[in-house]
Amino acid sequence: MSGKLVWLLPAACFLVAALLGTARADDLWVTYPGGEGPGKGKHIVLVSGDEEYRSEEALPQLGKILATQHGFTCTVLFAINPETGEIDPNYTRNIPGLEALDDADLMILFTRFRDLPDEQMKHIDAYLKSGRPVIGMRTATHAFNTGNANWANYSFNYGGDKKEWKDGFGRLVLGETWISHHGNHMHESTRGLIAPDAKDHTIVRGINSGDVWGDTDVYGVRLPLPGDSKPIVLGQVLTGMKFDDPPVEGPKNDPMMPVAWTKTYQLPGGKEGRSFATTMGAATDLATEGTRRMLVNAVYWCLGMDDHLGASGANVDLVGEYNPSHYGFGGSKKGVKPSDHALQ
Numbered sequence: 196m197s198g199k200l201v202w203l204l205p206a207a208c209f210l211v212a213a214l215l216g217t218a219r220a221d222d223l224w225v226t227y228p229g230g231e232g233p234g235k236g237k238h239i240v241l242v243s244g245d246e247e248y249r250s251e252e253a254l255p256q257l258g259k260i261l262a263t264q265h266g267f268t269c270t271v272l273f274a275i276n277p278e279t280g281e282i283d284p285n286y287t288r289n290i291p292g293l294e295a296l297d298d299a300d301l302m303i304l305f306t307r308f309r310d311l312p313d314e315q316m317k318h319i320d321a322y323l324k325s326g327r328p329v330i331g332m333r334t335a336t337h338a339f340n341t342g343n344a345n346w347a348n349y350s351f352n353y354g355g356d357k358k359e360w361k362d363g364f365g366r367l368v369l370g371e372t373w374i375s376h377h378g379n380h381m382h383e384s385t386r387g388l389i390a391p392d393a394k395d396h397t398i399v400r401g402i403n404s405g406d407v408w409g410d411t412d413v414y415g416v417r418l419p420l421p422g423d424s425k426p427i428v429l430g431q432v433l434t435g436m437k438f439d440d441p442p443v444e445g446p447k448n449d450p451m452m453p454v455a456w457t458k459t460y461q462l463p464g465g466k467e468g469r470s471f472a473t474t475m476g477a478a479t480d481l482a483t484e485g486t487r488r489m490l491v492n493a494v495y496w497c498l499g500m501d502d503h504l505g506a507s508g509a510n511v512d513l514v515g516e517y518n519p520s521h522y523g524f525g526g527s528k529k530g531v532k533p534s535d536h537a538l539q
Contacts, residue, residue, distance in 0.1 A: 222280065224272045224292040225533045227258050232266025233503035239267045239494070240299040244274035245307035245334045246284045248411065248522045249478035253332075254305055255536040256481060257490060259514035263538070265491070270295045273533055274309075282531045293318040300327065301497055305476060307334035308351070310341045316349070326466030328497035329368055330490070332476035333411070336365040337373035359463050368460040369472040370424045371416045377452050378412030378432040381523075383443060385413050385475060387428040387454060387485070397496040398427050398455070398471070398489060401508025406485025407475070408438040411522065413452050414474035423459050428489065430454035430474070438483070455489060457496070469497050478519035487511035515539060 229235055241258050243250035251273055258269035272292045276283035287310050296302060296318045311319075323329070331338070337351035347353060348360035351372045365372035378385060387407025389399050413430035420426070429451040433440040442448055455473040471493040480486050491509035495501060515538070520526055 222532065222534055223275050224270055224295070225255065225258075225536045227262035227269045227271075227538060229262050229266045229268040232264065233495075233500060234261065234265045234267030237267050237300040237498065238295075238298060239269045239301045239303060240295045241269060241271045241303040241305070242290060242293070243272060243305050244284060244287070244290050244309055245305060246527070247307065247524055248305075248333050248476070249520050249527065250305035250307075250332070250334075251282050251284055251527065251531070252519050253476060253478040253481050254303065256478075256513065256517050256519075257303070257487070259538060260487065260491060260511055261494060263514050264510045264512065265494075267494075270299075271533070271536065274306075275533075280532060281529075282527070282533065284527045288312065290315060296322040301330065301494060302327070303330040303332065303494075304335045304338055305332040306338045308337060308340035310339070310343065311346075313343065313345055316341075316343070316346045320346075320462075323368060323460075323468075324462050324465035326461070326468035328468055329460070329470040330493055330497060331365070331369040331470065331472045332490075333474055334373075336369055336371050336414070336472065336474065337363075339364055357463070366421070367462070368458075369470055370420045370422070370456060370458045371472070373414075374417060375415035376412050377415035377447065378430075378443075380412050382436070383412050384408065384410045384433045384436045384438070384440065385454060386431040386433055386438065386442070387475070387489070388431050388451070390426040390429050390453070393425065393427045396427055397501045397504060398457070398492045399508075400492055400504050400506060402485050402488055402492075406483075407455075407489050408483045409475045409477060409480030409486055410436050411475060411477045411480055413454060416452050416474075418450065418452075420453065420456055420458070424456050425458070426453035426456045428453070428455035428473070455493075471497055477522045479521060482517065482519060484511060
């Protein structure tokens with residue numbers, strides 16, 4: 196064998212390995228190509244990873260709606276167990292594909308207490324410093340809980356020297372961190388009532404008070420929310436787990452906690468951006484049309500595309516079969532890979 200061929204062989208092997216690695220990496224997330232629609236040419240990255248509320252089921256359905264009915268290209272990321280390549284919400288230290296945020300127009304985040312490595316966190320940090328918009332769902336108020344000193348300020352209970360970051364990502368970017376279950380968890384569901392001064396807001400187009408409902412409970416928040424936070428939907432605590440159950444009497448509903456609000460955020464040294472937070476959004480919550488419409492309308496608002504929404508709001512018809520698992524720890528489906536969420 197000539198010296199030249201000996202020199203080329205390792206390079207060729209490296210190229211093949213790199214190509215194979217890319218092929219394997221593509222199996223660690225799912226992308227729904229955007230069709231025709233107002234969102235054509237825009238890229239949304241939906242980041243799942245929570246142990247309780249089945250974000251790994253909710254976000255693929257939301258991504259399918261945004262791609263097939265609105266034209267957005269949607270990439271859905273998952274907590275992946277590196278030993279199996281399967282979706283494992285209980286594995287808190289790995290969400291492959293976050294480099295997709297580098298050219299994303301919107302991030303939708305639904306994680307809980309993640310402890311991600313430097314090479315993944317740096318993409319989230321760069322995205323936020325750019326001031327691009329963020330939607331946080333349910334446990335995104337406490338999206339991170341890291342033992343990595345480089346990202347300690349992202350943790351939900353941060354109280355260190357970076358004063359602007361007190362209470363972490365949730366408080367700084369979304370407007371609140373984890374506080375409490377205000378409703379009785381798994382016993383008192385949530386009816387969404389439009390906030391009195393938000394009746395003309397883009398996010399509630401096509402929505403009447405009571406259309407937003409979820410079998411998850413209202414989260415507690417500190418009132419008033421910080422900065423220019425604007426409550427959009429208030430959470431009426433119900434006596435039971437059906438959408439038509441009566442409200443709880445007494446102080447739980449006086450005042451009602453916001454369950455959806457808007458905010459302007461800015462990381463130290465970064466640009467200003469828009470955020471929308473909702474403490475609703477479990478996979479079962481998305482079975483309700485009004486809750487889906489609130490989320491899809493919020494996408495349009497975050498991207499400054501209000502003029503593309505008619506008076507009836509967004510089309511939020513479900514795409515394919517959607518039979519969400521009930522929330523609860525230990526209830527995630529086993530043996531599921533991202534490719535199982537591909538469009539059929």
